Amino acid sequence: MDSSCFLVYRIFRFRKRNKNISSSLSSSSPPSSLSQNWLHPVFLSFRGEDVRKGLLSHIQKEFQRNGITPFIDNEMKRGGSIGPELLQAIRGSKIAIILLSRNYGSSKWCLDELVEIMKCREELGQTVMTVFYDVDPSDVRKQKGDFGKVFKKTCVGRPEEMVQRWKQALTSAANILGEDSRNWENEADMIIKISKDVSDVLSFTPSKDFDEFVGIEAHTTEITSLLQLDLEEVRMIGIWGPAGIGKTTISRVLYNKLFHQFQLGAIIDNIKVRYPRPCHDEYSAKLQLQKELLSQMINQKDMVVPHLGVAQERLKDKKVLLVLDDVDGLVQLDAMAKDVQWFGLGSRIIVVTQDLKLLKAHGIKYIYKVDFPTSDEALEIFCMYAFGEKSPKVGFEQIARTVTTLAGKLPLGLRVMGSYLRRMSKQEWAKSIPRLRTSLDDDIESVLKFSYNSLAEQEKDLFLHITCFFRRERIETLEVFLAKKSVDVRQGLQILADKSLLSLNLGNIEMHNLLVQLGLDIVRKQSIHKPGKRQFLVDTEDICEVLTDDTGTRTLIGIDLELSGVIEGVINISERAFERMCNLQFLRFHHPYGDRCHDILYLPQGLSHISRKLRLLHWERYPLTCLPPKFNPEFLVKINMRDSMLEKLWDGNEPIRNLKWMDLSFCVNLKELPDFSTATNLQELRLINCLSLVELPSSIGNVTNLLELDLIDCSSLVKLPSSIGNLTNLKKLFLNRCSSLVKLPSSFGNVTSLKELNLSGCSSLLEIPSSIGNIVNLKKLYADGCSSLVQLPSSIGNNTNLKELHLLNCSSLMECPSSMLNLTRLEDLNLSGCLSLVKLPSIGNVINLQSLYLSDCSSLMELPFTIENATNLDTLYLDGCSNLLELPSSIWNITNLQSLYLNGCSSLKELPSLVENAINLQSLSLMKCSSLVELPSSIWRISNLSYLDVSNCSSLVELNLVSHPVVPDSLILDAGDCESLVQRLDCFFQNPKIVLNFANCFKLNQEARDLIIQTSACRNAILPGEKVPAYFTYRATGDSLTVKLNQKYLLQSLRFKACLLLVEGQNKWPNWGMNLVTSREPDGHIVLYTPSSHLQGPLLMENLYTFEFELVVTSSEFVLEFRADRYKCAVSECGLIQLF
Template sequence: MDSSCFLVYRIFRFRKRNKNIPSSLPPSSPPSSLSQNWLHPVFLSFRGEDVRKGFLSHIQKEFQRMGITPFIDNEMKRGGSIGPELLQAIRGSKIAIILLSRNYGSSKWCLDELVEIMKCREELGQTVMTVFYDVDPSDVRKQKGDFGKVFRKTCVGRPEEVKQKWKQALTSAANILGEDSRNWENEADMIIKIAKDVSDVLSFTPSKDFDEFVGIEAHTTEITSLLQLDLEEVRMIGIWGPAGIGKTTISRVLYNKLFHQFQLGAIIDNIKVRYPRPCHDEYSAKLQLQKELLSQMINQKDMVVPHLGVAQERLKDRKVLLVLDDVDALVQLDAMAKDVRWFGLGSRIIVVTQDLKLLKAHGIKYIYKVDFPTSDEALEIFCMYAFGQKSPKVGFEQIARTVTTLAGKLPLGLRVMGSYLRRMSKQEWARSIPRLRTSLDDDIESVLKFSYNSLAEEEKDLFLHIACFFRRERIETLEVFLANKFGDVKQGLQILADKSLLSLNFGNIEMHNLLVQLGLDIIRKQSIHKPGKRQFLVDAEDICEVLTEDTGTRTLVGIDLELSGVIEGVINISERAFERMCNLQFLRFHHPYGDRCHDILYLPQGLSNISRKLRLLHWERYPLTCLPSKFNPEFLVKINMRDSMLEKLWEGNEPIRNLKWMDLSFCVNLKELPDFSTATNLQELRLVDCLSLVELPSSIGNVTNLLELDLIGCSSLVKLPSSIGNLTNLKKLYLNRCSSLVQLPSSIGNVTSLKELNLSGCSSLLEIPSSIGNTTNLKKLYADGCSSLVELPSSVGNIANLRELQLMNCSSLIEFPSSILKLTRLKDLNLSGCSSLVKLPSIGNVINLQTLFLSGCSSLVELPFSIENATNLQTLYLNGCSDLLELPSSIWNITNLQSLYLNGCSSLKELPSLVGNAINLQSLSLMNCSSMVELPSSIWNATNLSYLDVSSCSSLVGLNIKLELNQCRKLVSHPVVPDSLILDAGDCESLVERLDCSFQNPKIVLNFANCFKLNQEARDLIIQTSTCRNAILPGGKVPAYFTYRATGDSLTVKLNERYLLKSLRFKACLLLVEGQNKWPHWGMNIVTSREPNGYIVLYTPSSHLQGPLLMENLYTFEFELVVTSSEFVVEFRVDRYKCAARQRSSLVIAGETEVRSVNLPKSVVDGGCMNQCETLL
């Protein structure tokens, strides 16, 4: 086979699911209350020994892919009963999934969880889903069979009351229709189905936002008609209306109804907040917006977006549903949806905005205006929040209408006013009416302000703190910042949530833009002309005035300056700017899009002092080498001074007992860290790319509550202090790119809570201490690029919980410890680029290994035979293992193996013969295996094989492959197809893509029958340039390309005598039209009269294209003939019947043009024939 040979082999199989399998996993939950706030999306209840190693890990991975983080109590210490932390987790989860397995009933813990879950279902409206894993639902319901036996053992000695609760909970759970694993042939399909059902429930906002949104059906119906979902075009529509009218809710309802019809989908909200104006670095901001778009669209958190063309590259062939909410500038649309050509056919982009001109400027023609509700609808909205029902309670009819009229028709105002009056008596309502009449003037601000005025003073203050400074914080973070300032922050938040002044979702605080604006306006009115006398400053112009003119006062509590909003470009801050701000507690100067190349704030005279009451100090690109000498960080909770000129934080040893978070990343001049002796509450310390930092102080050992230590890129750091062993609560230690680090202290073994250790890029590291084996909770160990590392300690086998071990490009690593066989929980092992590694020890006991990377191990000669015991191995990379001579025959016994990559294994001559045993093998890549002579014939027994690459296998002798895509009716595109392939894409009705193929192999056949959407470029390619033996493609007439035409079942050809006795190649094109006879099967032959008394069969169609003869399709043939006469007849026969044509038959002879017409009465075949004037040797 030629070295340029490239083969990609894909088979698309669509299996119909068993009809008895439930069509969905219906969530079971009663109506939820208006005020329920969820802390976690999903809680999983399971019996570890039954599901942990297989099903649980796989469903976790699928959840992770979809961006769902379930709560799993893997790491909780289990005692006699479930503790308060777990109870809170169960009660705070929107969905509970119960994995009912054979031994579920053997655990008192599981049964207690189940009781609590069923209680939450009844009382809190929690959605409950069930999965019956290798157990009969009837056995669970009636506690019989093997399930019943283990359950009865658990019940022995238990109080009757407890046993009855367990039984009732099991019965109730079993009555919830769920997925039964025994009904699924493929567990992976079941997991995908469950994850999708969970995603659907999570994506569907609770009833308080959707079901109770009055008139929602009418809105969505009208917008759906604008979307015209049956059209294949890409369409943008706009949803336009004033703030607070419900545009966001409408768009979310619409998204939830429609997203299942699309390949990809995303809602990008609060775009106005994400892209503030003005912006210094517009391009960086646009890149960030596009990054967020793609991250959500394809569920990939760490997207790299180097230029604004990435979105088009990634989405141009995908049918997407995209909602862009709260857009207020054209540049935002330029970043995320500049052109409809960015998206695949059938895509729909919904732009939500208050600005009609913006929609028109972007060329959006289809616009839906959200009108105010009618009087009756307004009353209904109000009643939902005032009474929890759609109509007034008895006796409240008239007064409810009065209040509704006063509150106006804006849904947000009605919701806030209804929440304010909820649970009040009729007398209290009556007493409120006079105040409402004098306070409300049809303006939304007055409605919202009325509810704000009803708050207690402390609740008002909390509202202002959130609106002006903390509207994007998590609840737990806010509690820390406001500790000792408010009596009970959580209770205050709940009061505000009950009054619809904010919402609490999954631990996050969210506040409507109108309410934020209300808070900012209240603050502004505290001192309109003297901003330094306000409580908070957030406007860039006001802040510049205060800092440059030194007009701050003791009234100021917080300053939040987003530096992109500074118009002047440079601010010279007064030396004494902060002296009179003695009550300043929150200071934030930040760059929203990581703009690290532009200095804005300067202190030309230095800084004399800053408030000792500061709890938050966030000052990016601080221009001085040290904080003021008078600064006292006693109350500091968080300090973030990334990318600053700091050489040290402050002089002397200051108490920092309240400090929880410190980030000094990118302070390249930082040489000295503060004394940490009092930092006993510090949880996170980030020092990324502090290039001048040589050592950590020994006092770091006093930070006993530290959870994360990030020293990435500290290239001057030579060693860690031994006191680091005192950090017994440390979970993550990042030492990536610490290129001067020579060793780790042996005390590292005392950090027993450590879960992730990253040493990647520590090129000077000589060894890892044997004490590492004591970190038994370690799950991830990365040492990529540790080029000086010669060996791993054998004690690594003692890290029983290790899941990932990465040693990529450890070029000095000669051997791997045999103790690896003890790592029974290891899932991913990466030894790629370990060019000195000669052999791999037995890995047969590593039963949970799923991915093994050995690419670039150029000295590796063989794999251990025991690899067959790694039964869960799914992916094996051996690319570039140039010395690898053979694969063990046992490799095909790895029943879960899905992907095998052997690219560049130049010494590999053959594959083990029983490749057909690899029943789950989907991808096999052998590119550049230059010594590979042949593939075992059993390869075609690998029935799930969907990708085979043998490009540049220069010694490969032969291959005969068919790519079967027949009746893949939703297939839109297919991969590049090699010229050696027989391609059957018949009835692929959605196939539209151009063909990146040349089809220059005369031995192959192509079937594009009934592919009516195939574009013209692809059709021309097949007709005009391909040399394939025969092809079928859609068409209602013979193309004009065939210039010689005739009508009928035969064509008389006249040739110049100079072609006599030469072998010529011809191409024919035929069109079948309806006649009196029907032919259910292919039976067309092409014959020619060579002599007056006989015929020669020129062509019999390929057996690969058996099937009924089709109208509205073109048939092309290539055949060759030695011409012995200047005139001969080509005849087209179908099932031995003579045929006639509806239009014309044609013949093309290159360089000459001659047309012959033959008229016959019955029209069945329309054909053409082309001579390429080519002598065949």
């Protein structure tokens, strides 16, 4: 559901106020902060009585989760003035966060802290963040309202100089754009946002990676001026220049400097590689690019992108900084940044490319050309790599300039040449000059090849292997593939890295595209007109020629064909295509992104031979039922033949002692696996969706080094061999949806290293063997949807390291063994949908349990009284437990309980009293509890309660609010469709974040309705009504009204409350959204206004919608027009009142 509504008016300022605090960070962090050594990451200044038990504790918890340790002066003895220890703590903190609350000004201690913080901001470059907690920033700035009253009391009897310092500090702090808790529907979301901002600042340290990049400051200054960060528009800019000139480095430096000013950010690099052209399945490739973008942007690895509209939906209201690096096609931009409207206001998209026409074709107007460095800058760049400093060593001045001139001004070429000559003597430099003069001029490739030519033969060979075949592999994987070569891979990689021919990063090999192109060109020139005589083949046309014309030779050691590059027709491979490739070691026919498109490779006459020296066989959609009869897999390290027509790999028993990885997933005709007797080094075996596979060979027990076995969707698999118990090193076993599997062998308990077992969807599984209790390292057990499973073995209690136990929708499961109380490390227990489950065992010893899911356990009648001992439980789901008669009174003793869901518990008549003991309860959902008559009065004493849903509780008569004049702050109360609710609401709603839904509560008395309408603190509400009340100063029939104000309010920020009565428009849509327009002037500005999602839903007749908004008034008379055209509903009546 799209819950966005839009508020449009002349002045833009309201939208800007709701921006994140990051726009203030750069201004509060002058350059002096860059060299500061900080003792603490964060200092928190707060008034304890306002925030210690609520906001502060939640901030601490979120900080702890993100590895942030703030300094909090809880243990310091407070006296007349702050002491040297606290002064040191303030001055030694990189970030100071000021929690400005109602009573902050009542503490001299807090005010003195504030003065010191603002001083550190000015003098030390300390980053200062502000949080306005239930207080108006304007009240703090001007020391007025309730905040001002408290502050004035503190000032009584104080020296005027001290008072002035306090006032100045308060004004300065209030001028820092910070988080205003009144603008957040959910306090938890605000805290997460604060934590992210803090993490971003702490992560932002001037990167030493770019210190050696000469002239970087000039580049970033020019580009920043193009970005125009002070404008609220969405802007795309281009960075353009030749390969190797430093575009990527510049964009990374720029991102590193600016990302903390945005809500979200990402750098998508090597796009040219991620989206090769031509591409057979353009749509799938676009989806993959968009998935990569969103995964990085919102930090969610398992992001699902079903269609190309997802990015726009997820990012349209987010201020983002996005760098798209190495773009070479419009389709790539279409996938990730097709239009500026995809992104929220203030977003900046930076496109890095070598193609100027591409930028213009995409409509990008602002383009920065990266020029070649000057002669002096080129010398500095060269010297940084040759000498480690920006100028030549004594005696090298002239020869350094000579080499720089010969190498050209391309930064990459200068870096490679400098790295090559580093640590050489002057005499060695002199010997290199003649070769430089003869082999180099301004040609980039020649510069790079000069460094390549200086390598020993082994390093040259390693370089070509990487550029042609392994540039995306990890170091340890490369070592395995090249193990039989007489080369020290790690030593060779270090040599290549030292010469700037590649870089090593966290175990990954990274190489500049220009260097990749160099390697490919070197191989191409080995035999320009006869590609079959080269070492490697990667070009689609060359591979097609060799395979169809049978022109391969013994020189070939690797073929890498990306099948998406075959645009037209198919490739008919000759029966003897591989016969003369007797030294072929690496063969890869693959689809990018796992694309399972139509068949392209055909073997119309079969295949007679494949090299016995193969170490990698990656042939997706292999068209035959078996490999050639003479194939010998003796040297095979990895075999990947996903989605093939295979029925078996080969006949007989073949030695596979070198095999480490096997993937035969989606081979739906596969009936037989090879003999694994010699596969003692196999680590991963993937057989996903092998629908015809009935059993595993008993020889699987010989694979003693197997770490992961994946049998997902092997729906014909009936059993596992008893030899499975020999897999003592197995860590992960996936049997998801093996729907024919009836049982596991008793020897299964010998798999003692197993950490994760997934049996979800094994609908025929009758039991789990008791020997599972022997698997003491098991941490995750998933058995969701095991509908035939009647019970768990009592030995499950021996799995004391178990952290997650999921039995969702095990509809035959009647009880859980009492031994479960021994699972003291269990954190997540899911029994939802266990329709036959009658009771739970005592779980009193499961002290680490955090989440308990019992939704739709329709036979469950009670919970164990000992549930109170699960002291770390924070989430309890009991939705749909229709036979649950009562809750144990002890449930409120779970002091960490934050969320309790009882939706649809139709037999539940009352809640236990003493609810106030659940001091951390934030969310209580009782929707459709049709037998519930009243709420316990103590529920309103839970100060942290932020969400209470009693909607559709048809028997509910009493909320018991009368004896509680003040409801919890920030409450969202949803009582919609409580048709029996009749009582008065003698209470006050003091917090503007309160949201009230009394939709269709037609028995609600008039006093209650008036209270909801007239309370100035209720920002959003729905209540019964057939016309706009007279309380609203301005009222009109239809969708517009004229507002006339006193001249004294001009250029002031004012708050208004609106009231609407909606009716159906031309089309009936399930939900509604709104635009509010000041139509007097043509240049009004759009400002995002988002009412509570709890008030979004089907259009309700005979109900009033009220909400508040703020705007800066620039005219004493203007027209407000209310439009609800997004979902085609209409405004029948409207009203407006100014709030004071």
